[in-house]
Amino acid sequence: MTSEKITAEVRNEFGKGAARRIRRENKIPAVVYGHGSEATHVTLPGHETMMALKHHGANALLELDIEGTTQLALTKQVQVDHLRRVIEHIDFVAVKAGEKVTVDIALTVVGEAAKETIVTLEQATISVEAEATHVPEGLEVSVEGLAAGTLVTAGEVALPKGVTLLTDADATVVNVAAAPTAAQVEADLEAAEAEAGIVHEESTAEVEAEATEGE
Template sequence: MSTEKIKAELRSEFGKGAARRIRRENKIPAVVYGHGADPLHLTLPGHETMMAIRHGGANALLEIDLDGEIHLALTKQVQVDPVRRVLEHVDLVTVVRGEKVTVDVPVLIVGEAAAETLVVTENTTLQVEAEATHIPESFEVSIEGAEAGTQILASQVELPQGTTLVTEPDTLIVNVTARQTAEAAEAELESAEAEAGIEKDAPAEDTEGE
């Protein structure tokens, strides 16, 4: 896992008004927590930070350069404007090289299951413990040729050396079921309607020519 270097500035203004002024300058307000130290309230360059987080993924590791002092930090929470899709605020947590951290890592489903099946992803992330500078960006789970009835559990996901599973081993990650036919769906609907006492109206008689 590579680190991304970001040059930061300390900020002394807080509140919504200050945050808006920072964003107008194409910068991002951020806070760095961790290791018993007081939180650092920073301003980060907008474009560089956005690209670093895109490249590093959900657990991007940043080298924060604050007046020549380097702070190694892991992204913890990223707030994104729902309309403009730009970063609004970033929370980071300080880490130390060699330190183990617990993080949620995305699960990527690859391959194509057998015909006439439905693939349901029950959990999109796995919680693992890994060294702070060696956090996997994602875990690949192959469903190539998987038949109906196939279930993939957390314990079956291959983890790189040095990474330990924290999620319960029997947690269901992927469930492959038989695809329901239109006839079966209609029969199931009619059965449910019958149980609920719903009666369908009889088709109207053709009165043409009367």
């Protein structure tokens, strides 16, 4: 994982009003915790920071220049206003090169399972321990050629060198199941409608067909 260099400004104004003013200036309020020191409240450039998070994912490592002092900061929480599509606040953890950190890494399913199967990602992330400057941006789980009934566990996910799995190795992360037949889908739909009390009126053609069968 490479770090993005971002120039940060120390901020001394707090509260919702101050945060709104910061965001109106296309900047992002943030805080850096860690290493027994007091939290450092900063303001980050909006576009530059958003692009860094977009490129490096949920565990983006930023190299913050805070008034001439460089601090490696690992992204821990990003608060987003999904309606306005803007970042409202970011929490970072201060880290050092060589330091081990615990992070959740997103899983992506790759490959094609056997025909007539459905692949379900049972767990979107797994927890690992890795060096702060070598945190994987994501991990792939291959289902290439896997047959129905196959379960892929966390212990079977390929990890880069130096990365240690913390999630239970027996935990299921991907389930390859047999695809339901058309009859099963119809039966499930009918059962769901019956449970919901949905009654379909017979069409004219169905009524006439039943009358003909009764003659």
